[in-house]
Amino acid sequence: MAPPSSSDSSSDHLPEALLKTLGLAVLERVGTGDTFRLIGNPPLWWATTFKTSPESPIAVGPLAPFLQHFLDESETAWRDNHDRVVRSGPWSHRDLTSILHQFEATALTASHRALLLIERIDERFDSIQQLLQQARDQRLHHIDQVKTHERTQTSLTGSLAIATQERDDLLALLQHLDLAAIVTNQEGRVTFASPRCLAWIECPSTTVIGQPWEQSLPIDSADRKQLRQAWKAAVPQRSRHSIRFAGTTPRWIDYEIHEDPQSSERRIILLHDRTEVHHLRQQLNHQMQFHDLVGRSPAMLQIYQLVRDVARVDSTVLIEGETGTGKELIARAIHYSSPRKDRPFIAANCAGLTDSLLGSQLFGHKRGAFTGAIDDHHGLFESADGGTLFLDEIGDIPTSVQTSLLRVLQEKEITRLGETHPRKVNVRILAATHHNLNEDVIRGTFRADLLYRIRVARIHLPPLRDRRDDIPLLAQTLLGQVCAATGKAITDLHPDSLHLLMTYSWPGNVRELKSAVEFAVISARVACLMPSDFPEELRHTQRDHRPPSSQESQHAEPKAQLLKALQQAQGNRTEAAKILGISRATLYRRLLAHHIDVAE
Amino acid sequence: MIQKKICLLGGFAVGKTSLVRRFVTGMFSELYQTTIGVTIEKKTLLVGDQDVTLMIWDLYGKDDFQNMRESYLRGSSGYILVADGMRRSTLDTAEALHQLAQSTLGPVPFVLIVNKADQLKEWEIDEATLARLRHKGWLVFTGSAKTGDGVPELFVQLAQKLLEAA
Structure with a gap:
């Protein structure tokens, strides 16, 4: 056989150099057991990992438990299938200093030689582990997120259920x-x-x-x-x-x-x-109030009905009642409830006027009819044509005027003073008096035939002391009116004040009550009317204070008081009447009774 | 001396390596480090009057990235299934691995531990589920590699079963 050439020699050394570079330990199986021998020089890690002699055959199984397992797994490849390469996959093993390293083993057959390759894969393992760690960390993070979302969803669903329940409860x-x-x-x-x-x-x-x-x-x-x-x-x-x-x-x-x-x-x-309350209040208001009349006492409810009844017809009505009971309000209520409501309502006070003056006022006059008649003048009857003429204090009109009035009522025509031809008028007469006209007829101061003419229907207004139940409602209504007029914000009456009002006899009736409330509102310092706010006479009068008779009431104010009021009002009779809490007509009557000059 | 190979099987991050470390060294680390391949630890127990050396194969966790190699199971006398109480899906993985082990090894002894009992409030696996498994004849433990609760008992129980089966 020819000696190997230099190139052949380098070829022989190439696999060994390659294995050394790759850091692989290559072992060849000796026989059929677990004994192997190292081929070439083992890598440097071999000596720090396994206690073996490079020259002697090595029993591989005991080197590491995993290698023992791998030898069993590789046996079939070495024995039966020489083309098969068996890889162990990564496994860990501690070196002689107990440091854990990663290895991989490969079993294969080359040139009919059973080989075992062992590689320390620390660096490659680290990069694979890093990659896998990253992937699994992400997976865990994702799982955490899903769980957090599920928990949030559960929490929100719970909160929603609670909120829905609360909303439903609300x-x-x-x-x-x-x-x-x-x-x-x-x-x-x-x-x-x-x-x-x-x-x-x-x-x-x-x-x-x-x-x-x-x-x-x-x-x-x-x-x-x-x-x-x-x-x-x-x-x-x-x-x-x-x-x-x-x-x-x-x-x-x-x-x-x-x-x-x-x-x-x-x-x-x-x-x-508040619809129901609104309707009930409307009904109550309807019962409590009729036009400007306030009161829900049986007597007043009866009067409201009477007013409705007489409003439907055109008869003359005589309204009787003490001063301050609201006779003119009744007259207005009749007018504004009647078919004449869209025509004039004229109120004339017959008290304190002379024959000629009253005649001229009522029937008008022709120019030159008397001294001072510088122009033609139509009277109140003509002014009220088609409507209603309210003659207050009819018991005080002079006899001559009573005759003329009787003619008007009978003939429905008037004749101006100084004229000879009558004029047709269509006027409804409503009359009022505080007199007992029957007594006046007996005394001869009032014509009986006129009385019967004007008293076709009659309404008697009760004095306030006879309908005390209306006092709280009246006081509250008047308080509201006075506050609206004065701009003061007083909302209530103290119970003691109400008691005071309920026990007073009210000789001046509703008019006096209104004056007392006005006085109290002016005096009040707090939002509630106290007893001390009311006029002194209310606080010093006994409940059983007997109301003055009509005769007495004529002289209720002594002459000095009347004169004082006139002086305070600087001669203005309307103001003086207000100061005294009486009507202008009553003032005139009392001035005459005390022989005080009534001329303006 | 009796030496037995046992494997720890379970999904990833259920705490297999932590259980082995707690059992072998008595230590625990909060840091999760994924296992690749196989790490084999050894510990000798006295069971009754016999020393039993357990060769504990800590196998990588099964997931989409790594599938279990049947060859690793060969030669095992028994196995421990590990699930994470906070992840219901890891119990499903454990049950799948149980099927694989049974088909590979036959009816060898095994135990199940549901790990991370230190965070019981977060658990998704309820007592009824564990009762169902016990009813099937499974030996079920709950424990924590972190606190060590249930860990020695787990290995001792399996070792006893291995001896009984031998």
């Missing part, structure tokens, strides 16, 4: 309280409307949610203005009066506007249906 509560609610955002757009509210405004939620609240409510411009002011104002606000929801079922609604506790710019509008 709606049930609102329903139970007969309340409706709207919530608006800072822009005034509806973010929530309760089912009851939607029912009231007769709209589905889809057309309401997101809309400006003003457009969502079926209310008129005045109510809208009121509500808008309340919405914009510092909250909470309550409705000053009910607003009206239009719709197939109109409703009267009270509202409250609150700030949302969660957000000061949001508003909660609570709506109360």
Whole structure:
């Protein structure tokens, strides 16, 4: 055989150099057992990992438990299938200093020689591990995220269920309280409307949610203005009066506007249906009040009915009652309840006027009819043509005028002073007096035939002391009127004040009550009328104070008092009457009784 | 002396390596380091009056990236299935690996440990599920490599079963 060439020699050394470079330990199986011998020089790690002698055959199985397992696995490849290459996959083993290293073994057959390759793969292993670690960390992170999301979802679902339950409870509560609610955002757009509210405004939620609240409510411009002011104002606000929801079922609604506790710019509008209350109040008002008459005592209710009855006919009515009981109010109520309501209502006070003056006032005069008659003048009868003429204090008219009046009532025509031809008039006469006209007829100061003419129907107004139950209502009504006129914000009467008003005898009747309330409002320092605010005489008068008879009342004010009032009023009789709490007619009558000059 | 090969099988990151480390060295590390391939640890136990050396094959966790090599199981006298109580899916993986082990090794002894009992509030595996497995004849442990609870018992129980089966 020829010696190997230099190139052959280098070829022989090439695999060994290659194995050394790759750091592989190559072992060849000796026989069929677990004994191997190292081919060439082992890599450097071999000596620090296994205690073996490079020259001696090596029992591989005991070197590492995994290698023992791998030898078993590789046996078939070495024995039966020489083309098969068996790889162990990575395995860990501690070196002689207990440091863990990563290895991989390969079993194969080459040139009929069973070979075992062992490689330390620390660096390659590290990069693979890093990659796998990264992938698994990401997977774990993803799992964590999914779990967090699931937990959040569970939590939100729970919160939603609780919120839904709370919302349902709240709606049930609102329903139970007969309340409706709207919530608006800072822009005034509806973010929530309760089912009851939607029912009231007769709209589905889809057309309401997101809309400006003003457009969502079926209310008129005045109510809208009121509500808008309340919405914009510092909250909470309550409705000053009910607003009206239009719709197939109109409703009267009270509202409250609150700030949302969660957000000061949001508003909660609570709506109360007051329709029933409104209707009941209307009915009550109807019963309590008739035109400007106030009272719900049986006597007053009877009078209201009487007024309605006489208003339907055109008869003359005599209204009787003490001073201050509201005789003129009754006359006005009759007129404004009658078919003549669109024609004039003229009130004439017959007290304190001379024959000629009263005649001229009532019937008119022709120019030159008497001294001072510088022009033609039509009287009150002509002015009231088609309407109603109210003759107050008819018991005080002079006899001559009584005759003329009788003629008018009989003939329905008047003749102006200084003229000769009569004029037709269509006037309904309503008369009032505080006199007992029957007594006047007996005394001869009043014509009986005139009395029968004017007393076709008669209404007697009770004095206030006979309908004390009306005093609280009257006082409250008068308080409201006086406050509105004076601008003072007094809302209530102290119970002691009410007691005072209830126990006083009210000789001046409702007029006196009104004066007392006016006085108290002026005197009041707080929002409630106290007993000390009222005139002193109320506080020093006993309940059983007997009311003055008509005769006594004529002289109730001593002459000095009348003169003092006139002086205070600087001669103005209307003002003087006010100071004394009596009507102008009564003042005239008392001035005459005390022989005080009544000329203007 | 009796020497037995046992394998730890389970999904990734269920705590196989931590259980072995806790059992062999008594230590625990919070740092998760994935296992690639096989690491073999050895520990001798006294079971009854016999010393039993367990050759504990800590195999890599099964997932989409690494599939279990049946060849690693060969020669095992028993195995420990490991699941993570906080991940329901790892119990499914353990059950799948159980099927693989049974088909490879036949009816050898095994135990199941549901790990991470130190975070019981976070568990997705409920007692009813464990009861179902016990009803099937499985020996089920709950424990924690972190606290060490249930770990020695797990290995001792398996060793006893191995001796009984031998």
